[in-house]
Amino acid sequence: MDTYLISVLSNIGMLAFIALSAYLLLLVGEISFGQQAFFAISAYASGIATAMWGWPFWLGLVWGSLFGGVAAVLVAVPTLRLRGLYFSIATLAFAEMVRLLFEIFTYQVEIDGELVGPDGSEGFRDIRLIYEQDISAFEYMCIIYAVLALVLAGFILLERSRLGAIFRMIGEDPMLTEMQGLNTIAYKLLAAAMAGVIAGAGGALYAHLATYVEPKIFNVMLGVHSLAYGLIGGLGTAFGPLIGVAIDIGFLESVRAISGYRMIVFGGLVAVLLIVRPRGILDEAAVHWIRRRWRQVRHAPD
Amino acid sequence: MIGSSYALLAIGFTLIFGVMRRLNLSYGPSIMLGAFCGTFVYLEFQAGHLLVAVATVVGAVVAGIYIERLCFWAIRQGAALASMVSSFAIWMQLEELITLLFPERTYRFPPLAESVSIDLGPFFFRAENLIMFACAAVLMVLLHVLLYRTRFGLALRALSENPLAARFMGINVQWIIFLAFALASALGGVAAYLIVGTDGQITPMFGLWATFKGLIAMMLGGMGSVPGAILGGLLLGVIETQSVWYLGTEFRDLTAYMVLFVFLVLRPGGLMGQHTVRREQAAYRRV
Amino acid sequence: MLRIEKLSVAFGGVEALAGLDLEVQAGTVLGLIGPNGSGKTTLFNVLTGVYPADRGRIYLGGKEISGCKTEQIVRLGVARTFQNLRLYKRMTVFDNVRAAQHSLPDTHFAQGLLGRNPQEKQRRQAARQMLELTGLSEQADQLAGGLPLPQQRRLELARALIRQPDLLLLDEPAGGMTPAETSAMADLIHKVASPDRTMIVIEHKMELLSDLCQRMCVLNFGRKIAEGEPRQVLEHPDVLEAYLGRSPSGA
Numbered sequence: 159m160d161t162y163l164i165s166v167l168s169n170i171g172m173l174a175f176i177a178l179s180a181y182l183l184l185l186v187g188e189i190s191f192g193q194q195a196f197f198a199i200s201a202y203a204s205g206i207a208t209a210m211w212g213w214p215f216w217l218g219l220v221w222g223s224l225f226g227g228v229a230a231v232l233v234a235v236p237t238l239r240l241r242g243l244y245f246s247i248a249t250l251a252f253a254e255m256v257r258l259l260f261e262i263f264t265y266q267v268e269i270d271g272e273l274v275g276p277d278g279s280e281g282f283r284d285i286r287l288i289y290e291q292d293i294s295a296f297e298y299m300c301i302i303y304a305v306l307a308l309v310l311a312g313f314i315l316l317e318r319s320r321l322g323a324i325f326r327m328i329g330e331d332p333m334l335t336e337m338q339g340l341n342t343i344a345y346k347l348l349a350a351a352m353a354g355v356i357a358g359a360g361g362a363l364y365a366h367l368a369t370y371v372e373p374k375i376f377n378v379m380l381g382v383h384s385l386a387y388g389l390i391g392g393l394g395t396a397f398g399p400l401i402g403v404a405i406d407i408g409f410l411e412s413v414r415a416i417s418g419y420r421m422i423v424f425g426g427l428v429a430v431l432l433i434v435r436p437r438g439i440l441d442e443a444a445v446h447w448i449r450r451r452w453r454q455v456r457h458a459p460d
Numbered sequence: 461m462i463g464s465s466y467a468l469l470a471i472g473f474t475l476i477f478g479v480m481r482r483l484n485l486s487y488g489p490s491i492m493l494g495a496f497c498g499t500f501v502y503l504e505f506q507a508g509h510l511l512v513a514v515a516t517v518v519g520a521v522v523a524g525i526y527i528e529r530l531c532f533w534a535i536r537q538g539a540a541l542a543s544m545v546s547s548f549a550i551w552m553q554l555e556e557l558i559t560l561l562f563p564e565r566t567y568r569f570p571p572l573a574e575s576v577s578i579d580l581g582p583f584f585f586r587a588e589n590l591i592m593f594a595c596a597a598v599l600m601v602l603l604h605v606l607l608y609r610t611r612f613g614l615a616l617r618a619l620s621e622n623p624l625a626a627r628f629m630g631i632n633v634q635w636i637i638f639l640a641f642a643l644a645s646a647l648g649g650v651a652a653y654l655i656v657g658t659d660g661q662i663t664p665m666f667g668l669w670a671t672f673k674g675l676i677a678m679m680l681g682g683m684g685s686v687p688g689a690i691l692g693g694l695l696l697g698v699i700e701t702q703s704v705w706y707l708g709t710e711f712r713d714l715t716a717y718m719v720l721f722v723f724l725v726l727r728p729g730g731l732m733g734q735h736t737v738r739r740e741q742a743a744y745r746r747v
Numbered sequence: 748m749l750r751i752e753k754l755s756v757a758f759g760g761v762e763a764l765a766g767l768d769l770e771v772q773a774g775t776v777l778g779l780i781g782p783n784g785s786g787k788t789t790l791f792n793v794l795t796g797v798y799p800a801d802r803g804r805i806y807l808g809g810k811e812i813s814g815c816k817t818e819q820i821v822r823l824g825v826a827r828t829f830q831n832l833r834l835y836k837r838m839t840v841f842d843n844v845r846a847a848q849h850s851l852p853d854t855h856f857a858q859g860l861l862g863r864n865p866q867e868k869q870r871r872q873a874a875r876q877m878l879e880l881t882g883l884s885e886q887a888d889q890l891a892g893g894l895p896l897p898q899q900r901r902l903e904l905a906r907a908l909i910r911q912p913d914l915l916l917l918d919e920p921a922g923g924m925t926p927a928e929t930s931a932m933a934d935l936i937h938k939v940a941s942p943d944r945t946m947i948v949i950e951h952k953m954e955l956l957s958d959l960c961q962r963m964c965v966l967n968f969g970r971k972i973a974e975g976e977p978r979q980v981l982e983h984p985d986v987l988e989a990y991l992g993r994s995p996s997g998a
Contacts, residue, residue: 251718258714262714337833389542428546
C-alpha cells in the first residue's frame with residue numbers, strides 16, 4: 159500500500175474519533191465546539207506517559223483517554239446546566255483556554271542527556287515510542303482502525319440499547335424525557351464523559367503518529383469541523399460522522415483539478431446540503447428507511 | 461479604546477442573534493470581505509477615504525446578504541445547528557476566496573489619520589484611536605435612534621422579544637430579519653473600516669480575529685442585548701489592556717477566555733442579558 | 748389521593764392560578780373544565796413539576812410533592828399527556844411507547860445496557876399489547892411524526908399508560924378530533940379507567956366527559972368557580988357565564 163494512501167487513511171481514522179466525540183454530544187442535544195480540548199489533553203497526557211515516564215503504548219493510550227474523560231466531566235458539571243448556545247460558547251471558551259494554557263505549559267525531563275517534554279508554544283516533540291518499536295506506518299494504521307472499530311462496536315451496541323434510546327430521547331425533547339421519569343442531567347454528564355474518552359483516544363493516537371504536538375493544532379477550526387462531520391454525514395447513526403470525515407478528506411485530497419478552489423466548492427456544497435438535509439445525509443429518517451427496507455428484504459418470500 | 465471596536469463587532473453579532481437565535485459564524489469573514497473590497501478600491505483606483513469606507517460597507521453588506529439567504533433564510537426554523545455549520549462552511553468559502561484574490565500576506569489600507577499623538581493630561585491618545593472611538597460613539601447614538609425611534613427599530617425589538625407574537629402582529633418577519641442582517645453587516649463594515657484603518661493594513665487573519673472578539677464581547681454583555689454588546693465590548697477592551705499590563709501579552713487572550721468562562725458559568729446573561737436567559741428558560745418550560 | 752392547597756402561580760403580572768384548593772379521591776375521574784387561559788394546563792404543569800408554584804402545597808397519596816422535580820414526581824406514579832402533543836417525532840411508534848419504560852427499575856443493569864435483558868423481553872411484550880389496546884399495532888414501525896392526529900393522540904395515551912400510573916393527567920385528549928374520533932377516544936379512555944387509577948381529564952368537549960367523570964371542577968382566571976357532579980356543574984350560572992359571557996336571563 160503506498161505511503162500516501164496510508165497517511166490519508168490514518169488521518170481519516172484519527173479525525174473520526176473527534177467527529178464521533180462531537181456526535182455523541184449532538185445525540186443528547188448539545189452542541190460542543192470544544193471537543194478538541196480533550197483531544198489535546200490526551201495527546202499531551204499520553205505523550206508524557208510514554209516519552210517521559212517510559213510507559214508502554216497501550217497504557218499511555220488508556221491513560222490519555224481516561225484523562226480526557228475526567229476532564230470532560232469536570233467541565234461538564236458547571237456547564238451542562240447552561241441552555242443551548244450558552245453551553246456551546248462555554249465549550250469554545252474552555253477549549254481556547256486549554257489551547258492557550260498549553261502555549262505556556264512546560265514540563266521537561268532529562269532523558270539520555272536531552273530535554274524531553276512539552277515546551278509551551280514550541281510544542282512537544284519526540285513522542286517516538288512507535289518508531290522506537292519499529293512499528294511501520296501500515297501497522298500503526300491498523301492499530302488506529304482497530305481502536306476505531308472498538309469504538310464503533312460500542313456505538314452499535316449503544317444504538318440498540320436502552321442507554322442509546324435514552325440519549326436520543328434527551329436529544330429530541332429533554333423535558334418530555336424528564337416526564338418519562340429520567341434524570342436528563344445525569345445522562346448528559348455520562349455522554350460528556352464518554353465523548354471525552356473517545357476524543358482522548360483519538361488524541362493519544364494522533365500524538366504517537368505525528369511524534370510531535372503543538373498547541374496551534376488544537377484550535378476552534380478543528381472543533382467546528384468535528385461538528386460539521388457529523389452534521390454532513392448524518393446524525394442518524396455513528397457511521398454518519400465517519401462518512402462526513404471521509405467526504406471531507408477524500409474530497410480535499412482527490413479533487414486535484416480544482417485544488418485552489420476546493421473550499422469554495424466544498425463550502426458551497428455543504429451549505430446546499432444542509433438546506434436540503436439539515437440533519438445530514440444519513441439522518442434519522444434515512445436510517446429508519448434503510449432499516450425497514452432491510453427487514454423487508456430479509457423477510458421477503460422466496 | 462479598542463473596546464469601542466469590539467463593541468461595534470459585538471453589536472453586529474447580537475443583532476443577528478437577537479432576531480434569529482442563531483450564531484452567524486461567518487460574520488467576521490463577511491466584514492473582512494468588505495475590508496478587502498475597500499483595499500481593492502484603494503490600491504487599484506487610489507480612492508479617497510470616503511470611497512474606501514463605502515466600498516468596505518457595501519462589500520460587507522453584500523457578503524452578509526449572501527450568507528443570510530444561503531445559511532439562514534433557506535434553512536427552516538429549529539435547525540439552528542445546520543445554520544451555524546452552514547455559516548461555518550461559508551466562512552471557509554469566503555476565506556479561500558479572499559486568499560485567492562489577494563494572495564499576499566498583507567495589504568495596505570488607508571490609515572485613518574497620520575500618526576499623531578495627542579496629549580490630554582495624563583493620557584495620550586493616538587489620533588486613529590480617537591477617531592475610531594468618536595465614530596463608534598456616533599454610530600451607537602444613531603443605532604439607538606434607529607432602534608427606539610423608528611418603526612423598523614420597533615419591529616426589530618418586537619421580533620427579538622417574541623417572534624411568534626411579532627408574526628401575529630403583522631410584522632413581516634423575513635423582511636425584518638433581512639434588514640437586520642444588512643444592518644449588522646453595515647455596522648460590521650464600518651467597524652472593519654475603522655479597525656483596519658487604525659492598523660493601516662489588512663491580513664486574511666482578520667476574519668477569525670473579528671469573529672472571536674465580537675463573540676466574546678457579545679457574550680460578556682449578554683446575547684441579544686445591544687447596550688450589552690456595547691458594554692461587553694468596552695469590558696473586553698479593559699480586560700485585555702489590564703491583563704497585558706499586569707501579566708504580559710501572552711496572557712491577554714487567556715484572561716479574556718477565562719473571564720468569559722466564569723461569566724458563563726455564574727451569569728450566562730452577561731452584564732445585561734439576563735432577560736434573554738430567563739426567556740430561554742421560559743420557552744423551555746412552555747408546554 | 749391528590750390534595751391541592753391554596754396553589755398560586757403567577758407569570759409576570761398574570762395570575763395563572765390563584766389560591767386553588769382541590770381534592771381528588773382515589774379511583775375517581777375528575778373533569779377539569781374552563782375557558783381558555785383559566786389555568787388548567789398550568790395546574791398540570793405544576794403537578795408534574797415543570798415549574799414550581801409560587802405558593803401552596805400539593806400532596807400525592809399523603810406525601811408532599813410541592814416543588815419536586817418532574818423526574819421524581821413521575822417515578823411516584825404520575826403520567827400525563829400534552830395539550831399540544833409531545834411525541835418523539837424522529838422515533839417509531841413502538842419506540843415512543845418503549846420510551847416510557849426506560850426509567851423502570853432494572854434488576855439486570857449491566858445486561859440492560861447491552862440490550863440482552865429478560866426484563867426487556869417482557870417490556871417489549873407489554874409495549875406490543877399496549878399498541879394493540881390503543882389500536883396502533885399496524886403503525887408500530889412508522890415514525891411518530893408521520894402519523895395523523897388521532898393516532899398521535901392515542902400514541903400519547905399509550906405512552907402515558909404503559910407505566911400503569913396511579914395518577915393519570917390527560918390534557919385535551921380529543922383536541923382536534925372529529926366527533927367520530929372523539930367518540931372512539933372516549934371509549935378508549937373508558938376502558939382504561941379503573942378503581943386503581945385516579946384520572947384528571949382536561950377537555951372542552953363535554954360529550955367526552957359526561958359519562959366519564961364522577962366529579963367536575965371548573966376554573967376561570969385561575970380560580971375554582973364550581974365543583975361537584977357534572978350535571979349540577981354544567982347548569983351552574985357562574986359556569987355558563989364564564990363560557991358564554993353573560994347569564995342566560997340577560998343582564
